[in-house]
Amino acid sequence: MLNKIQEWINRTIETYDNDRISCICFEKDFEDYYPSDFLQESYFVVVNKLPKPDFQELRDAGFGGFLDREFEGITYKNTYFITAGYERRISLHFHELVHVMQWKSLGTQQFIARYMQEIKLHGYDNAPLELMAYEYEKRFEQNEDLPNLLNDIEMKI
Secondary structure, three states: OHHHHHHHHHHHHHHOHHHOEEHHHHOOOOOOOOOHHHHHOOEEEEEOOOOOOOOHHHHHHHHHHHHHOOOOEEEEOOEEEEEOOOOOOHHHHHHHHHHHHHHHHHOHHHHHHHHHHHHHHHOHHHOHHHHHHHHHHHHHHOOOOOOOHHHHHHHHO
16 A cells, blocks of 8 residues: 555656745745755645545545545645645644655655554544644744754654
8 A cells, every 4th residue: 555655646746746836935934944955855835625645445444534634734755735725824834844854754655654653543633743743833933943953853753
């Protein structure tokens, strides 16, 4: 199933390739958090409905609740998708960029496997990779200094 999900992700990113916007547009907002090269290589797409790999195998494995749940954003590799209407919420972009770093650190197969395991064991709201992204989002909202953000994320993974 991991290969099927990975293929779906690759096709989805390719489908939206012309709509992707480089996160370098957030360079000023995130200058004390994310380096320019990381932002340059990270992208977002504003969509009306978030793309999710809605396979029967995932539903059979107990992920129906996750697939049916409405989110403001979702990340695949170096690209995240934002539900239209939330694209100006800068802290949401910050949150999704934490996930971009998680994907980068773990690699595609390992990220997918770990994320699925965490959701299965803990549920979305208590999945460690999600909790980490929410923690950094909150710290960003509180204007906390995070001088080694990317290293911190890698160390916590």
